[in-house]
Amino acid sequence: MIDRKALHIFLLTLAVLLAASLWQLSLLPHPQHVPPVVHTHKWFIRFAQFTAPAGLLMMMTVSLIQWLTAPKETRPAWQRHGARRIVSWCVFWSLIQAFTLGHTMGLVSQNPGPRFGLVFIGIVFMMTGNGFPKVPSQPQRNGFELDPWRQNRMLRFLGRLFFGLGLAFALGGFLLPIEYWQPVFLSLLLTAFAAGIWYNVRLRHESRGEALRDAR
Numbered sequence: 001m002i003d004r005k006a007l008h009i010f011l012l013t014l015a016v017l018l019a020a021s022l023w024q025l026s027l028l029p030h031p032q033h034v035p036p037v038v039h040t041h042k043w044f045i046r047f048a049q050f051t052a053p054a055g056l057l058m059m060m061t062v063s064l065i066q067w068l069t070a071p072k073e074t075r076p077a078w079q080r081h082g083a084r085r086i087v088s089w090c091v092f093w094s095l096i097q098a099f100t101l102g103h104t105m106g107l108v109s110q111n112p113g114p115r116f117g118l119v120f121i122g123i124v125f126m127m128t129g130n131g132f133p134k135v136p137s138q139p140q141r142n143g144f145e146l147d148p149w150r151q152n153r154m155l156r157f158l159g160r161l162f163f164g165l166g167l168a169f170a171l172g173g174f175l176l177p178i179e180y181w182q183p184v185f186l187s188l189l190l191t192a193f194a195a196g197i198w199y200n201v202r203l204r205h206e207s208r209g210e211a212l213r214d215a216r
Contacts, residue, residue, distance in 0.1 A: 003083035010060055013090040017053040020097050024049045024104055052097040059089045081134050088127060096120070118173030118181070125166025132159035150203045157199050165192050 063082035070078045133156045168188055176184060 003079055003086075006083035006086045009090050010056070010086050013094055014053055014056055017056060017093060017097055018050075020101055021049045021053055024101070027104065052093045052100075056089060056093045060086060081131070084134065085131050088131075092123065092127060115173045115178075118185075119170045122166040122168070122170030122173060125169060126163050127166075129159045129162030129164070129166060132156070132162060150206070154200060154203055158196060161192050161195060165189070 063086060067075060067078045067082060133152075165188060169185065172181065172184060
């Protein structure tokens with residue numbers, strides 16, 4: 001079902017992330033000692049301490065669902081793909097948690113702020129783009145689906161698209177003034193969305209043209 005080595009890495013990483021989150025939670029003041037005006041905000045901060053283990057657990061759940069819903073002939077490929085993705089996300093969330101702990105302990109003096117958040121989003125996009133070409137293609141069940149060869153082409157295109165978008169987000173988070181973020185990144189998202197639709201339509205036209213030629 002799940003690669004054994006990847007499962008062991010996941011369980012170890014999850015335990016470390018949970019321990020770190022609980023330690024950070026213990027440093028916060030008790031809700032009874034918090035003024036009522038900021039009580040709701042303090043509860044949100046408490047739940048936010050578990051962002052890293054929750055994110056890692058969500059990725060494991062997604063990988064498990066993909067393996068369970070995949071056809072039997074593609075499950076070994078999904079198992080290998082899921083193992084690579086789980087390990088990469090374990091490394092990613094561990095680095096995020098290490099940075100957060102360093103800031104809590106005073107080892108990292110700089111406040112992450114919105115720039116760190118945008119770089120974080122960019123890294124997630126790049127990791128997603130890197131994983132798209134490795135996704136196993138599904139067998140064609142009807143005429144509305146792309147054949148496996150065109151599915152691979154679509155996945156490679158989406159991989160390049162997401163990786164480029166993530167790189168733009170990460171670099172923009174470092175280099176662009178904050179007031180330019182909204183128009184620039186909204187334009188990039190709309191352009192990437194339009195490019196994905198265009199390439200999908202192009203592949204479907206190619207497939208339909210080949211079907212017509214075969215029929216003749």
